[in-house]
Structures are given as structure tokens and as C-alpha cells.
Amino acid sequence: MYDTIIIGAGMSGLAAGIRLAHFDRRVCILERHHAIGGLNSFYRHRGRRFDVGLHAVTNYAPKGTRQGPLARLLRQLRVAWDEWSLAPQCGSAIVFPGVTLEFSNHFEQFAANVARHFPGQEPKLRRLVDALATYEQLGEQAACESARRVVSSIIDEPLLREMLFCPVLFYGGAREHDIDFGQFSVLFRSIFLEGLGRPTAGIRAIVKKLAQRFQALGGELRLKARVQRIAVKEGRVHHVELEDGTELPTRNVLSSAGWPETMRLCSLPADPAAVEPGQISFVESISVLDAQPASFGYDRTMVFFNETDTFDYRQPEDLVDLRSGLICSPNNFVYTEPSGEGMVRISALANFRRWAALDPEQYRLNKLHWYDRLAEAAVRHVPDFRSRVIDTDMFTPTTIRRFTGRDNGAIYGAPTKHYDGRTPIDNLYICGTDQGLVGIVGTLISGIAIANRYLLRN
């Protein structure tokens, strides 16, 4: 009998597992895939190592910082800052028609750029920052308000508004067009007030260390262990049933599989609106270069681009929406040691159903076709890297679906979040993206917070 079974060895599941194992709970993480990390994973392809998932760790804080999400997270996991040793970004930009707004890990620089490009708006930007700080005291109702409405009431310059929403939604928007103000606040702070960082060895360094820590504490990690059913008796989880028929009795279940997906495992029909899956998914192309991007003048960390005046964040009709996207060079962080081969990653909104409907040959051809078109769109905003490409890879919404198990390959989960982590079933809780915290630090904190609140109390 386990104290807790955790579904999913992604960031949130691993963090929750570490907390529970540290305090001597008997805990098992079930991962349906052969690899850990969920969305934030890594793999080898033609002898090279690739990272997938987010480009950077948001919520950056330099060593010695005691406050804020990263510091809190490190204390909760008993991790010294040097173990992750995040290198800060070199500098990023939001590029819209006619305006480029640069930002770094120093908010004052961003505020000065806003003042330069949008006269009169800088005090309003500061009022928005103040509003972020106060929303938490206003409770859940304020957190669920439309961020579009709140931001419009403070910032009256439409283009600036769109430019602020662009990185925020790209980094965590589960719903089309809008986002809860609570989530907007968390993301805005993590990007503009704290900033971006990355371990030299990539996200895999963090994922691997978390898994090692979990196992060293006595936690059990089962790969290729796909949950078929969460068996419920009289309103409580009785056991978890795996695909191969194994039944695992447990006192509690903590699921990071997503809200609609978890409800389905319990055979709960519930009301359809409450289990609405997300629609937001992405393609991403990865280009390996024969040189460091900085050697040919490409020194920005992230470029968020949008080629129309309004930022249309929704599932596209076509396979991919090239009007907007994010371009990242993982080399462009201030590392203390060499960061490996040059690399460019380009992401753009994509339509899951269109990709899923392709037959294998069409799928292969479309990956090639859209790789080229993504690169073509990107070089309008960063120096042309195409003659330097020595290897490529590409993932699509169906890849995301395969690795994360999320319906529609919805990268940030379902649009309705469940902040308190509880479900209609007494001893079943959820963590991860559908609990409402996003980004790497956010999702780790989600696992910790739910474990602390419900599973470490007794």
C-alpha cells in the first residue's frame, strides 16, 4: 500500500515526489513514457542531445536571493543555488510592426524602453506592476478575472498591451486570446520582473537531478507504467490500475496528467464544460549550427515576434500560424563555460487536429515544409542562420500529445484551472499545469504546494 501514487514524472510530479519521500512517505511515480520530464524533456537524435519544452527557466534570481519563487523552491527541495547554476539571459526582444521592445533581467531597462517607444505609458506600466502585487490579497475571484480587461483598464495604448501579452501568453496561455489575471500576474512577474535563465547543460540537468534525488530518498519511479484507470469506491480512490492489469492500492493519488485526462481515468463524466481540453499547441523547429550564433551577430536570447498589430493567440486554421512566434538561441545566456553547439529553436502556434489527420508520408513532408517556412519567418527578425545549419529536428502538436498525454497536444493544459488542487474525489488531487501554475519554476512549486497542503498534513 502506497501513501501516495503520483501520475506523471514531469516537473510537478517529481517535485511533489521529493517532498513526500523526504518526509518518509511511501511514494511511487508512474510515468507512461520511457523518458522522464513530461513536456520538459530531452532526447538523443542522430548522436546529438536535444532539449524539448520551455526554452528557459523563468523566475530567474541570482545567487543569494532569499525571496521569490526560485529561492522558495530551492529551499523546499533542499537544493543549493549552485546545483542548478542558472546562467542569466543575454537580452531578449518583443518585435511588432514598427516597434522593438528589448527586455532583460533588469526591469528598469524594460521600463526605460517602454518610456522611449510609448511616451506617457511608463507610469502606467508601473501601475500594472503594482496591480500584480495587490491581486494576491484580493483572493481567487480577482485571480480569475480576465487579464485583457484588467490590463486594458490600466494601459490605454493598444499596441503596448499586445506587446505585453505576447510573451506572457506564449509562455503559459492555456486559453485562446485571454488568460486569468492571476496567471497573467505570475507569468508577467516571472518574465519581466525576475527574468530568464538556463543551466549550461540545459533543462535535462534539472530533470535528471530531480529524478536522482527522488530515488535517493527512497521514492519509486516506474517508467512505461501507463495508468489505465483510477478505481473509485464510495467517493474515494481505492487503487490505480495499470495498462498491463496491475492493481496498485494507495491512500492518495496526485495526478499531473491534466484535469480532463484525470477525470477520464476515474470515468467521471462530470459536466462537459468542466472538462474542456485546451486548444493551444505549437510546432517547434530545432536547427543545429556549425557556429555560435553570436559569431555572426545573433546575440539575443529570445525574440517574440508578431507581424500584425494585434496578437492573435488562438488555434490556427492552417497547420501552423506563421504570423507570430518565438525564436530562442539556447547559446545566448551568460554562461561561465562553453554551451555546446550553436542552436536555434523556433516555435509557432499550430493546429493539433490538422497534424493528427495527416498520414505518415504527409506528416513527414509537412514537417520538412514547415521547418523551411518557420526558418524563413524567423530570419525576418534574427540574423539569417540558414547557411550554417548542420542538423535539424522538428516537433509538432502530435509529438507534444505523445510526450505529455495532453488532449489536443495542449501545451499548457486545459483553459479552466483548479487552483486549490482538489477534485470531486476525496483522496485525489491534481498538480502541474492544470492546477494553474506554469513555467518550470511554477510547475515545480505546484507539485510542492499541493503535496504540502494535502499530503504531508497527517
Add this chain to the structure above:
Amino acid sequence: MTADDIREAILEILSDIAPDEDLSDLKPDIAFRDQLELDSMDFLDIVMELRKRYRIQIPEEEYTKLASMQSTVEYLEPRMKDIEKS
């Protein structure tokens, strides 16, 4: 355990929770919250570590006794006097 042993035990817990902190000049009479900027999640951890290591149960309404090193040692001394130093 003596008051000194308890102080030592608390320092050990604090250095596990906040491995980056230099605890050598921790002031006994100033609140952990102010010196180390510990938050409520961290206080819960101190309580849970005491339970894990020494089987000491601290009721929730008495968490406030753990504010500083001095108050923590005073509070724990009678409760830990029969515990063997590990």
C-alpha cells in the same frame, strides 16, 4: 538533549533547508523571518523536520514559538530533555 544540543540540531535543520545561508553569525534573539527571510512554508518544514528527526509533535497554534533561535530553544528544552543526542 541540552540547550546547546538543541541549538545545534536547529542549526542543522536550517542549513539543510537553506544550504546557501551562512549561519555562523545567526543572532539568537532576532526572528528567523527577519534574518533569513523564511516564510510560512519554511516554518512548516522546521516543524516537520523536528517530527522526522526527534519525533517531537508541535501543535499548529504553537508554531509561533519557533520565531527565533532563543525562543525555539526555550520552547523545545523541556520537550527534548529526555531525548538522546543523535
